[in-house]
Amino acid sequence: MKKLLAAAPALLLVILSLWEVAAAHHDDRSVPDDGAWHRAATALRERAQPGDLIVFAPPWVDPVGRLHLGDLIPVEMAARMDAAKYGSIWELSIRGAHAPEVAGLTAATEASFSGVTLRHYERTPVKVVSDVLDHVAELHADRADRAAASLELAEVGFLPHRCIQIVPPANGAVTLTVPLTLGSKLVGYMGLADVFKRRDIRTPGTLEIHVGAASAVVTAGVDDGWARFELATTPGPQSVTFVAKAVSPDRSICFAAEARE
Amino acid sequence: MNPRHVGWLLALVTTITVVMLQRDVGIARDETVYMSAGQRYAEWWVGLGKLQHGLGGPLITSVFGGPMGGGGNPEHPPLAKLAAGLSHRWFHDDLPIFGELTAYRLPSAILHGVLAWLVFTFVLEVWGLAEAVTAALCLLLLPRALFHAGLTCFDAPIMTLWFATIVAYWRALGIDSKKLPWQLGIAWGLALATKHTALLLPFAIGIHYIVLAIRNRDALFRWRLVATMAVLGPLVLFVAWPWLWLDPIGHVKQWLQFHATHVHYNFEYLGHNWNAPRFPWHVALVTTLFTVPTATLGAAAIGAGVWIARWRRGTNADRERAPVLLLGLSAAAAIGPFFLGTTPIFGAEKHWMAVLPTICIAAGVGTIWAARRLAVTFERVPARVAIGVVAGTIVLAGFCETVVSHPYALTWYSALAGGSPGGADLGMNRQFWGVSARGVLPEIATQPLGPVYSHDASPAWGWYERLGELPKGYPDAGNEAAGIAASSYALVIHEKHFNRHDYLIWKSYGTVQPLFVLRSGGVPIVSLYKRPPK
Numbered sequence: 001m002k003k004l005l006a007a008a009p010a011l012l013l014v015i016l017s018l019w020e021v022a023a024a025h026h027d028d029r030s031v032p033d034d035g036a037w038h039r040a041a042t043a044l045r046e047r048a049q050p051g052d053l054i055v056f057a058p059p060w061v062d063p064v065g066r067l068h069l070g071d072l073i074p075v076e077m078a079a080r081m082d083a084a085k086y087g088s089i090w091e092l093s094i095r096g097a098h099a100p101e102v103a104g105l106t107a108a109t110e111a112s113f114s115g116v117t118l119r120h121y122e123r124t125p126v127k128v129v130s131d132v133l134d135h136v137a138e139l140h141a142d143r144a145d146r147a148a149a150s151l152e153l154a155e156v157g158f159l160p161h162r163c164i165q166i167v168p169p170a171n172g173a174v175t176l177t178v179p180l181t182l183g184s185k186l187v188g189y190m191g192l193a194d195v196f197k198r199r200d201i202r203t204p205g206t207l208e209i210h211v212g213a214a215s216a217v218v219t220a221g222v223d224d225g226w227a228r229f230e231l232a233t234t235p236g237p238q239s240v241t242f243v244a245k246a247v248s249p250d251r252s253i254c255f256a257a258e259a260r261e
Numbered sequence: 262m263n264p265r266h267v268g269w270l271l272a273l274v275t276t277i278t279v280v281m282l283q284r285d286v287g288i289a290r291d292e293t294v295y296m297s298a299g300q301r302y303a304e305w306w307v308g309l310g311k312l313q314h315g316l317g318g319p320l321i322t323s324v325f326g327g328p329m330g331g332g333g334n335p336e337h338p339p340l341a342k343l344a345a346g347l348s349h350r351w352f353h354d355d356l357p358i359f360g361e362l363t364a365y366r367l368p369s370a371i372l373h374g375v376l377a378w379l380v381f382t383f384v385l386e387v388w389g390l391a392e393a394v395t396a397a398l399c400l401l402l403l404p405r406a407l408f409h410a411g412l413t414c415f416d417a418p419i420m421t422l423w424f425a426t427i428v429a430y431w432r433a434l435g436i437d438s439k440k441l442p443w444q445l446g447i448a449w450g451l452a453l454a455t456k457h458t459a460l461l462l463p464f465a466i467g468i469h470y471i472v473l474a475i476r477n478r479d480a481l482f483r484w485r486l487v488a489t490m491a492v493l494g495p496l497v498l499f500v501a502w503p504w505l506w507l508d509p510i511g512h513v514k515q516w517l518q519f520h521a522t523h524v525h526y527n528f529e530y531l532g533h534n535w536n537a538p539r540f541p542w543h544v545a546l547v548t549t550l551f552t553v554p555t556a557t558l559g560a561a562a563i564g565a566g567v568w569i570a571r572w573r574r575g576t577n578a579d580r581e582r583a584p585v586l587l588l589g590l591s592a593a594a595a596i597g598p599f600f601l602g603t604t605p606i607f608g609a610e611k612h613w614m615a616v617l618p619t620i621c622i623a624a625g626v627g628t629i630w631a632a633r634r635l636a637v638t639f640e641r642v643p644a645r646v647a648i649g650v651v652a653g654t655i656v657l658a659g660f661c662e663t664v665v666s667h668p669y670a671l672t673w674y675s676a677l678a679g680g681s682p683g684g685a686d687l688g689m690n691r692q693f694w695g696v697s698a699r700g701v702l703p704e705i706a707t708q709p710l711g712p713v714y715s716h717d718a719s720p721a722w723g724w725y726e727r728l729g730e731l732p733k734g735y736p737d738a739g740n741e742a743a744g745i746a747a748s749s750y751a752l753v754i755h756e757k758h759f760n761r762h763d764y765l766i767w768k769s770y771g772t773v774q775p776l777f778v779l780r781s782g783g784v785p786i787v788s789l790y791k792r793p794p795k
Contacts, residue, residue, distance in 0.1 A: 027665075
């Protein structure tokens with residue numbers, strides 16, 4: 001026993017080193033290659049329908065996923081507000097990861113292609129009655145406020161989102177009113193666009209949403225990403241007013257919203 | 262073989278390794294600035310030597326000064342840049358021995374060899390040959406350090422000059438106290454003339470001096486050490502940096518003010534994009550754990566344990582000069598500021614690489630202690646065999662990590678993190694400086710001619726064209742949205758905060774599908790998009 005204890009440091013070092021030799025070799029080859037992705041992509045192409053949502057996990061493999069299946073992913077889908085309106089979701093994942101879009105869902109089918117796992121999820125999608133982004137041309141605002149708003153594909157929380165981007169004046173507000181056909185609720189998100197602006201301007205941005213007598217206020221800081229809001233609404237045509245506020249100049253506030261059944 | 266010759270051999274092998282490997286490494290964004298500045302610095306000094314010009318302030322300002330962030334690059338001292346410029350002039354222009362890029366990078370490679378030699382000779386003197394060889398090899402086989410040593414930058418040179426200062430101080434403690442240890446002042450001055458982090462060295466040396474002074478009960482027991490650092494160090498910096506000649510105090514203030522108020526670049530750590538303090542206290546600790554080969558760290562942990570045990574028994578080597586304490590303080594001074602939560606963390610380990618000699622020396626001591634203990638316990642096992650096996654496997658592990666890390670070592674993480682993909686899973690920084698763009702140049706060259714949005718590789722684009730890495734006909738399209746709008750091809754060099762460039766391209770090109778994705782260890786590092794036909 002004494003001898004073993006005396007030899008333990010050397011043996012541990014040898015075992016650790018040999019483990020590292022094997023692990024370094026293995027780690028470097030542990031990510032599925034293009035052949036595996038091609039087979040998984042082919043299987044998906046045979047079964048997917050136009051409009052199905054395709055997601056990849058973990059997030060860092062997204063460029064490889066888009067390399068193989070990007071032609072099936074319109075920009076609008078990639079830069080979606082959220083995934084609630086998709087009833088059919090295809091997830092291609094490696095290393096046991098799952099995309100946040102399928103959290104809580106059970107895969108209907110699953111197949112593995114040399115390390116790339118293809119799963120199909122089905123669920124009842126939400127029904128979108130109207131989308132604010134489809135009504136940008138109808139925005140009501142005074143001239144200055146209208147000029148401060150634009151439809152963008154922005155980076156918010158390091159993810160892509162199509163959104164209306166507003167840059168309010170410092171300590172000021174920009175008010176936009178959109179005529180919408182509403183359902184039973186208005187669901188939306190807001191956040192601060194552009195990582196460099198979030199670095200250089202540390203103050204939060206605020207979005208007020210007014211629908212008839214109902215209203216909500218969302219405030220997002222630089223690390224808050226894409227923050228959700230929801231308002232109960234009465235179905236039918238109605239104007240929705242968005243008021244974006246910031247204390248600092250050049251604060252890019254982005255939002256998107258859908259009226260849902 | 263004479264042990265001294267072993268040291269020279271290790272230094273030579275280290276330098277050759279760096280020179281060979283850097284040929285596969287792309288051009289770093291900042292490197293382009295340093296190479297251009299170095300070329301002008303060299304021209305100025307050569308011109309001065311040939312009496313082609315005098316010491317005129319306007320010329321000095323145009324070459325060495327100007328605004329911070331400008332072409333004169335006054336935010337960094339000149340030594341490494343000057344060495345690169347002279348090397349380029351001598352070994353490319355005058356004697357075309359090396360390619361242009363290699364000639365610029367040669368001084369850094371040589372200095373890395375010098376570091377291996379310094380580590381070897383220091384350890385040889387204090388602990389012995391086996392420890393010295395192991396420590397030097399562990400140093401050689403540090404993937405990130407090897408990568409940085411192959412760039413025309415300051416991070417590897419300052420590691421060498423930092424350790425040179427430590428060794429010079431330690432040697433000065435051993436010479437006749439009536440002799441002036443000028444080597445110490447020169448070494449520190451050269452370190453100061455390389456990078457501002459050399460200003461941390463007095464903390465390590467100062468505390469060590471105080472401990473020895475207390476032991477000797479004489480605050481001035483080696484006052485010449487203090488004097489040489491206080492006088493010669495700043496003097497060398499002053500002589501090496503003509504910009505200081507014009508306004509020594511004012512320009513030193515500007516230099517240090519720049520770093521004290523440096524913008525916090527975006528840097529991913531454990532899944533979060535950090536660009537403002539407070540930073541997590543453990544950034545330096547975790548990053549070091551994941552960027553030094555695990556076997557080397559294991560050996561270093563044993564070495565540290567051996568040192569602590571010997572200290573408690575009072576049997577540590579060279580008690581009078583306390584080299585272990587000195588190494589510990591050197592490491593603490595190098596990495597300590599990054600535990601404060603306010604020191605910029607971008608660039609990560611490259612800013613605290615001066616900790617690495619201490620880690621490698623501890624690894625050398627730990628390895629050989631463990632091997633000798635094995636040999637003593639099992640008498641049938643000759644000491645040489647035990648040392649060969651234990652040290653050999655540790656070196657082999659470092660070698661394997663180095664092989665898999667090359668040439669995208671900034672994406673590499675050790676086996677402890679799970680390699681490059683493990684690092685990506687953990688949300689560790691993917692890369693920086695746009696170095697990996699070089700890997701997509703062959704793919705671009707297969708495409709019809711057209712302007713390229715070169716993203717973070719924009720400063721290097723002209724270099725790639727001039728060096729023949731990229732055929733003519735793929736000019737840089739410009740910056741940001743305007744550059745993308747004018748481009749036929751677009752690169753995104755993947756870092757978390759660069760996701761926005763993907764989205765800018767999607768918007769302009771109308772597709773999310775890249776043409777090609779460059780990967781290292783399976784992890785995407787560059788996407789190349791091609792504008793679809795209308």
